[in-house]
Amino acid sequence: MLLFIPMGIMGWKEGPLHLFEVFISAGSNTLSYLRIWALNLADFAIKFAFFSFGGLGGAIIGNLLVMILEGLIVFVQTLRLHWVEWFSKFYEGSGSSFAPYREPASWTV
Numbered sequence: 001m002l003l004f005i006p007m008g009i010m011g012w013k014e015g016p017l018h019l020f021e022v023f024i025s026a027g028s029n030t031l032s033y034l035r036i037w038a039l040n041l042a043d044f045a046i047k048f049a050f051f052s053f054g055g056l057g058g059a060i061i062g063n064l065l066v067m068i069l070e071g072l073i074v075f076v077q078t079l080r081l082h083w084v085e086w087f088s089k090f091y092e093g094s095g096s097s098f099a100p101y102r103e104p105a106s107w108t109v
Contacts, residue, residue, distance in 0.1 A: 029085060032085060033081070035077060036077055039070075039073050039077070043066050043069070043070055046062060046065070047059070047062050047063060047066050049062070050062025050063075050065070
């Protein structure tokens with residue numbers, strides 16, 4: 001409920017279409033972050049399978065495999081969230097284009 005009060009105030013100030021956009025984007029962002037939760041459930045299933053079928057040795061190998069896989073998944077998902085979700089909201093790209101420094105050819109030996 002506390003989340004909807006600021007959204008309602010913003011919608012009243014900006015207009016009803018802005019309020020609709022805020023609710024849609026909040027829902028899509030929540031679903032986007034739920035991907036990480038789903039990957040956590042998949043990792044649990046992999047660990048459970050290794051432990052069930054391999055005993056203690058399978059559990060050790062399974063945990064090592066899942067730790068490597070988890071590190072890769074977390075890196076890729078958070079990178080995607082930053083590029084897709086955050087940069088589309090806050091990055092404007094207004095400014096001067098990058099021009100690398102170049103010395104004139106007469107200055108070089």
